Amino acid sequence: MPEDGHIRALWILETLAGLQQPAALKTIAERAGLPQTKAYRVLRNLQEHGYVDHIGRRGYRVGGRALALASLVGPRPALLHRVRPVLTRLSADVGATISLLLRSGAHRVIVLRADPPGTAVHPIAHIGERSPLTSGCAGAVILAFLPAQQVDEVLLAPESHPVRTDLPEQLAEIRRQRYAISQSANHPALNGIAAPVLDPDSGHALGSLAIAGHPSRVAEPVLHRFATPLLAACAELGPRLATVLGPSSSVRLESLDVTIQDVLDTHSVE
Template identity: 25%
Template sequence: MSQKNKTVVRSMDILELFYDHPALTFQEMIDISQIPKSSVYRMIRSLEDIGFLEKGDDAKYRLGTLFLKFGHLVSSRIDLRQIAYPHMDALHERFHEAVNLTVREKDEAVYIEKIDQYQRVKLYTAIGRRSPLYAGACPRAILSFLNEQELRDYLERTALHPMALKTMTDETTIRYAVLQARRDGYTVSYSELEDHTAAVGAPIFDYRGEVIGALSMAGLEANYTEEIVRTYGVAVKEAALQISEKMGYDPSHIHYI
């Protein structure tokens, strides 16, 4: 066997360690593989350069997002919350508004992360809360980017109940809001989940191009002027797109119209 072939085989031996271990330190890879330290070091460097491995802030290595294009192995282990948090924190530091992260669970959006340390008035959204997909900027960011058949089926089977002063309960109004979201790349809500609050949300896509969650900023309705909404919309959309790319999404397939 040539030296090049040996290197390829040993590199595969390193990658195969991650079938049973979601994350490994440099020393753990040496201990488990029994490959010499110098060889493991060279292979890790090469695999990092290619994008097959990524090193986290915790000094542990994980399979790179490049693998998302080849199957479900990495996607099943990617923690959306972990990927999104730095982007959420950056938005919060910049604007001092509450920043929320939701995922879709059947016909609901579930809030799985929130940053609001700078916000004096605490809002409806809290980790673990559930909202129907038609109400609120973050849930409706998910609804707006479902395919047309999914959207139609959802609206046919869903009773539209008011949850606050301005909750949309008319299908025509919701469809118009969906169309507007697809044009702008973000959604806007006023007093839909809680009176006198507002939010701006944008969708998060996975490597298949399917919407899997959403990111939003929320605050007091009185502060959300048209100019502020445009500013927040651009910022949230960009952050959500960056998160999507780390989930393996190809931005050339952008869903905005």
């Protein structure tokens, strides 16, 4: 555990970023390995300087100043430049919403989305949404292509429970066909198909690309037909995403690529 006060503050901020927002003081302290009294003092200091917001009894969330700093030093501009054209083209080709998701610990996070042109889409899944890797096709395809040790760590994480007993067989099937389909897994009114975006060097998942839509428009047979263009887009995205995220990105993502829905939804993506 860091002893220096400044490093401890960064440790707390990184810990908070990796938790479901807002997070309770007790949860933050336990995850950071600090007594609640010490964690509270650090959080209060971060709050006073705008790096953390206190949401009453709901707990704490990453503040605007921390998000502004992340936008300056993070990969988001490069991510938009290299990745968004692929999402936009695929969305136009299949006539459905496309999402790019990255791993954040035992969760997957929606970081970019493209909607089909000329349609009034009211998305159910928003940028910044986090769900366990063990729930839904977009998380499962990331999990299936992680190193074995990381898969075990995810399955042991509290966020992942309860784990389906057939999950190992499901992951093996995903590795075989290289995509997964889910029906109303995270949202009652959404069906989806997802495939992993792989690091061309390691073969491990950098994230996933998902196509989603209302069951009346994207029933299971339609989803299977989307597999070919989806896999082609993932193959195109792999090298682009690897250059943005760098080597060993599946390890480094952990808490560092979490996005906050309240903030990101206020910014339009050009």
